[in-house]
Amino acid sequence: MFPLRRNRRLRTSESMRSLVRETIINPNDFIVPLFVVEGKGIKEEIASMPNYFRLSLDLLEKEVKELWKLGLKSVLLFVKVEDKLKDNTGKEALNPDGLMQRAIKTVKNAVPEMLVMTDVALDPFSIYGHDGIISEGKVLNDDSSAVLAEMALSHAKAGADVVAPSDMMDGRIFEIRTLLEDEGYFDTAIMAYSAKYASAFYGPFRDALDSAPVDLKDIPKDKKTYQMDFGNRLEAIRETLMDIEEGADIVMVKPGLCYLDIVREITNAVNVPVAVYQVSGEYAMLKAAAERGWLDHDAVMMEQVTAIKRAGATMIASYFAKDVVKLIS
C-alpha cells in the first residue's frame, strides 16, 4: 500500500514551496525602533546591540530617509535623556521642546509620510529608572497615569501619529484616550503595550537608554509590580481586553519569541491589530551567536520573524527590520 497522501509532493521544489507558503514577510510588517540622543553627528553603537546605534537628530533625519527608501514606513522613537534632566516627576517628558518632541518633528520634516510612533513611559526620564513616579518605595499608579496622559498629548501635539504607552499602569489607556479626545486629537492612535512581561530580555535596551532601575534602598529593584509575571497566560488576555475597552487601537505582546503562545491566543481573542515586540535581548542573542559562528544569522533571523508573524502578529517591532528588508529585497 502506498501512502494515499504524500505531503512531500508540495515540498519538491522552491517554486512549489513558495506557491504553498502561508506566511510571507514583507517591509509592511515592520516597525523600526530608533534611539535618539542629544548632540550633532552622533552615531554611537550600543555595546550589547551590535550594529545598532543611538543617533543625534541630524543623523536621525538621514536614517529615516534611508528607511523610507527601503520600504520601511513606521518608526518607534525612544530618547536617551541627559542625567541632569531626570527627576521623579517626568517633568522633562512634557517639555514641548524636549528631545522626543524635536525628534518627532525631525522625522516628520524629513519624511512626512513616515508613521511616527512614540514610547510613552517615564523610565528614560526617571532618576530611579522606573516607568512611573515613586513614593515610599512604590510606583504610584494613578499619579503616573496622569503624567503619561500629558506626555502622550505632548507627543500628539508635536506630530506623533501613534502613541505607545509601555508602562503597564492600570487605567492609563483610558486616561490617554480621554485627554486626547478632550484636546481634539481624535486621529492619534494608541498602541498599547498590553501584555508586557517583566522580562530579563530588556537588558540591552536599558543599556541603550541608561534606563535600568537603580540599586538604591527603598527603590524597587525590578518592574514586577507593574509588568506581568512570565508564568501567566489568562492575565495577558485580561490586560489586553481591558486596554481595548479603554480605547487602544493596536495591542502589543512583548517580548516576542518566548511568548508566541500568548500572541496566538490574543490574536484569536481580539479583533484589533496585534503588534509583537521582538526585544533587545532577542536581537543581542542572535547577534552574539552569529558573531561566534554558532548560528547562521540571516537564516535564523528570517525563521524568527516568520514565526512571529505565523503566530498571528499583524506587525513586528524589530531591530532586525532593516537587515530583513535588505535581505529580501
Ligand code: PBG
Ligand atoms: C520602557 C520600555 C522598555 C522596552 C520598551 N519600552 C524597557 C523596560 O520596560 O524596561 C524594552 C524594549 C527592548 O528591550 O527592546 N518602558
